[in-house]
Amino acid sequence: xxxxxxxxxxxxxxxxxxxxxxxxxxxxxxxxxxxxxxxxxxxxxxxxxxxxxxxxxxxxxxxxxxxxxxxxxxxxxxxxxxxxxxxxxxxxxxxxxxxxxxxxxxxxxxxxxxxxxxxxxxxxxxxxxxxxxxxxxxxxxxxxxxxxxxxxxxxxxxxxxxxxxxxxxxxxxxxxxxxxxxxxxxxxxxxxxxxxxxxxxxxxxxxxxxxxxxxxxxxxxxxxxxxxxxxxxxxxxxxxxxxxxxxxx
Ligand code: ADP
Ligand code: MG
Ligand code: MG
Numbered sequence: 001x002x003x004x005x006x007x008x009x010x011x012x013x014x015x016x017x018x019x020x021x022x023x024x025x026x027x028x029x030x031x032x033x034x035x036x037x038x039x040x041x042x043x044x045x046x047x048x049x050x051x052x053x054x055x056x057x058x059x060x061x062x063x064x065x066x067x068x069x070x071x072x073x074x075x076x077x078x079x080x081x082x083x084x085x086x087x088x089x090x091x092x093x094x095x096x097x098x099x100x101x102x103x104x105x106x107x108x109x110x111x112x113x114x115x116x117x118x119x120x121x122x123x124x125x126x127x128x129x130x131x132x133x134x135x136x137x138x139x140x141x142x143x144x145x146x147x148x149x150x151x152x153x154x155x156x157x158x159x160x161x162x163x164x165x166x167x168x169x170x171x172x173x174x175x176x177x178x179x180x181x182x183x184x185x186x187x188x189x190x191x192x193x194x195x196x197x198x199x200x201x202x203x204x205x206x207x208x209x210x211x212x213x214x215x216x217x218x219x220x221x222x223x224x225x226x227x228x229x230x231x232x233x234x235x236x237x238x239x240x241x242x243x244x245x246x247x248x249x
């Protein structure tokens with residue numbers, strides 16, 4: 001059974017069709033790239049899968065269990081994690097504090113960010129480990145707001161990994177980062193997939209990154225899924241090429 005499946009997914013807002021009849025299944029351990037012009041519905045698709053928005057049609061299943069109307073925290077508990085297109089870190093909190101909050105939310109129990117950090121604390125242990133996984137051990141006490149764009153993206157991934165997700169949705173993880181940070185971010189995402197065994201869906205406009213990483217590419221256009229196929233097949237598809245004609249990717 002697929003790690004993630006959507007069936008006939010649709011969203012209408014005030015008479016406008018934002019998403020229509022999107023159906024696909026993602027196998028456990030698969031990595032899917034999601035491409036499409038701005039406004040195609042990529043982020044909306046992630047919002048419906050992660051529970052930030054509810055669809056007006058269709059269903060979402062995680063490991064064969066329907067979660068279409070489950071609250072966000074229940075989906076997270078079931079192993080679904082995501083990052084957002086824009087940063088959602090607490091800028092005044094340190095890297096360690098940001099990641100520890102996510103680890104503590106996963107572990108449960110009461111927690112104060114004001115408490116002095118102790119090395120034996122389980123949430124701190126997890127946070128240090130995922131911060132090390134993204135190569136930012138040297139920045140533990142830096143305020144998140146003082147990091148470079150690329151470093152913020154890495155902390156966002158550390159926050160995500162602290163919840164130990166099985167299925168992750170990455171919304172433009174490289175958007176706006178300096179080109180020098182792209183290789184290390186790519187390596188982090190590859191490790192999430194290969195070493196942790198996460199199932200990954202990633203919206204990304206860096207086509208060289210997408211094509212070098214993913215098993216299949218989903219193409220969104222005007223709220224519909226145009227194609228879901230191997231990178232080679234998708235790039236050779238005339239329908240995909242015409243959808244991109246004259247539009248920024
Ligand atoms: P993408 O991520 O592919 O750039 P989005 O999913 O952000 O596209 O947006 C798809 C379309 O849906 C856009 O036309 C956007 O303006 C519209 N849209 C997204 N969310 C809402 C909303 N909450 N209310 C109205 N329109 C929305
Ligand atoms: Mg957009
Ligand atoms: Mg988007």
